[in-house]
Amino acid sequence: MMLFLMDIWDSVRGFMASGGDVLWLVAAVLFLMWVLMLERFWYLTFVTPKQHKAIIAAWESREDSTSWYAHRIREAWVSQAKQDLTARMLLIKTLVAICPMIGLLGTVTGMISVFDVMAVHGTSNARMMAAGISMATMPTMAGMVAALSGVFFSARLDAKMKISLEKLKDSMPHH
Numbered sequence: 120m121m122l123f124l125m126d127i128w129d130s131v132r133g134f135m136a137s138g139g140d141v142l143w144l145v146a147a148v149l150f151l152m153w154v155l156m157l158e159r160f161w162y163l164t165f166v167t168p169k170q171h172k173a174i175i176a177a178w179e180s181r182e183d184s185t186s187w188y189a190h191r192i193r194e195a196w197v198s199q200a201k202q203d204l205t206a207r208m209l210l211i212k213t214l215v216a217i218c219p220m221i222g223l224l225g226t227v228t229g230m231i232s233v234f235d236v237m238a239v240h241g242t243s244n245a246r247m248m249a250a251g252i253s254m255a256t257m258p259t260m261a262g263m264v265a266a267l268s269g270v271f272f273s274a275r276l277d278a279k280m281k282i283s284l285e286k287l288k289d290s291m292p293h294h
Contacts, residue, residue: 222262229255
């Protein structure tokens with residue numbers, strides 16, 4: 120088992136080395152994005168149901184649920200629930216959007232490396248040029264993969280949040 124983990128670590132280190140320093144930035148953004156998305160999934164699964172039950176219980180315990188004031192109170196509670204539910208979603212979507220941009224930064228730095236090799240050694244040193252081209256393509260690929268995973272799961276998160284909010288609204292009838 121330990122040998123297997125060492126092999127995986129060596130593969131990851133080799134991949135990160137072939138992509139240059141920008142790949143570490145992609146990894147950091149990806150890590151932060153996933154921590155935030157997992158926190159939102161946890162919140163949606165374990166915290167939201169309890170909060171919504173408390174809001175529904177408070178609504179049902181009200182004597183007045185038909186007046187203008189009651190409707191404003193309902194709207195305020197739903198609005199607060201929505202705000203709590205969608206917290207950090209803008210940050211998650213921003214991180215998803217910048218992943219490909221960071222990958223493109225890696226492309227630019229890799230191509231600069233290729234041009235440096237060409238300026239110093241000419242076009243005859245294919246091996247050194249290949250290292251720069253690898254440095255140019257790896258971060259782009261990593262940024263795109265990171266963004267794709269983020270797009271899929273943040274869209275799923277959005278859908279679950281909307282369903283949860285609609286269920287809350289449906290559980291608080293206003294007559």
